[in-house]
Amino acid sequence: KAGVTQTPRYLIKTRGQQVTLSCSPISGHRSVSWYQQTPGQGLQFLFEYFSETQRNKGNFPGRFSGRQFSNSRSEMNVSTLELGDSALYLCASSLGAARDEQFFGPGTRLTVL
Amino acid sequence: EDQVTQSPEALRLQEGESSSLNCSYTVSGLRGLFWYRQDPGKGPEFLFTLYSAGEEKEKERLKATLTKKESFLHITAPKPEDSATYLCAVQGSGGSNYKLTFGKGTLLTVNP
Numbered sequence: 001k002a003g004v005t006q007t008p009r010y011l012i013k014t015r016g017q018q019v020t021l022s023c024s025p026i027s028g029h030r031s032v033s034w035y036q037q038t039p040g041q042g043l044q045f046l047f048e049y050f051s052e053t054q055r056n057k058g059n060f061p062g063r064f065s066g067r068q069f070s071n072s073r074s075e076m077n078v079s080t081l082e083l084g085d086s087a088l089y090l091c092a093s094s095l096g097a098a099r100d101e102q103f104f105g106p107g108t109r110l111t112v113l
Numbered sequence: 114e115d116q117v118t119q120s121p122e123a124l125r126l127q128e129g130e131s132s133s134l135n136c137s138y139t140v141s142g143l144r145g146l147f148w149y150r151q152d153p154g155k156g157p158e159f160l161f162t163l164y165s166a167g168e169e170k171e172k173e174r175l176k177a178t179l180t181k182k183e184s185f186l187h188i189t190a191p192k193p194e195d196s197a198t199y200l201c202a203v204q205g206s207g208g209s210n211y212k213l214t215f216g217k218g219t220l221l222t223v224n225p
Contacts, residue, residue: 004156031211043157043200043215056211090156098210099145099164104156 004105018079025093032074037088119216134186142206149200
């Protein structure tokens with residue numbers, strides 16, 4: 001069974017640009033969550049989608065947005081990039097019920113110059 | 114707000130030297146406590162879920178236990194391939210039911 005895939009794996013952008021990251025969940029999984037990982041803050045929750053609806057949102061500015069498609073694939077977008085947005089962006093998929101295990105993808109390493 | 118604190122931040126062991134990692138948490142209504150392993154440059158790999166105090170789970174050289182305030186990850190006779198960052202996360206029954214709140218992790222190094 002294929003795991004969670006994320007594209008691209010690496011990305012370099014400059015301040016002020018925008019970026020779109022993609023996540024394909026494990027087959028049959030309907031929930032996709034996004035996390036930002038930095039050395040200082042660790043893993044922080046961005047948002048979670050289930051059946052194309054955002055169920056939860058973390059404490060990030062509105063520059064961070066996401067969506068989920070009918071096939072459960074998800075994208076997240078960051079507009080007006082700042083240097084502090086440099087991080088590893090991880091997506092995790094699960095069946096969708098509370099207490100279900102979340103399985104992570106390899107992440108997208110975003111560098112903002 | 115859910116909080117997770119892991120200790121120690123870093124731990125260096127000799128091969129075969131058993132030890133434990135600690136995860137202390139505060140959460141409004143624990144739905145689950147999750148342990149992950151993360152290797153450099155990779156996403157976290159799921160290890161265990163614990164749901165209630167007194168529960169224990171084992172996998173190879175790892176054993177996870179849970180009380181009402183903390184969880185321990187016991188590593189018995191570790192090998193160099195056990196070197197990784199171990200992350201603990203909680204899921205509470207508050208407003209954001211589906212998110213995981215993570216600790217900063219414990220960086221484990223096992224020397225041959």
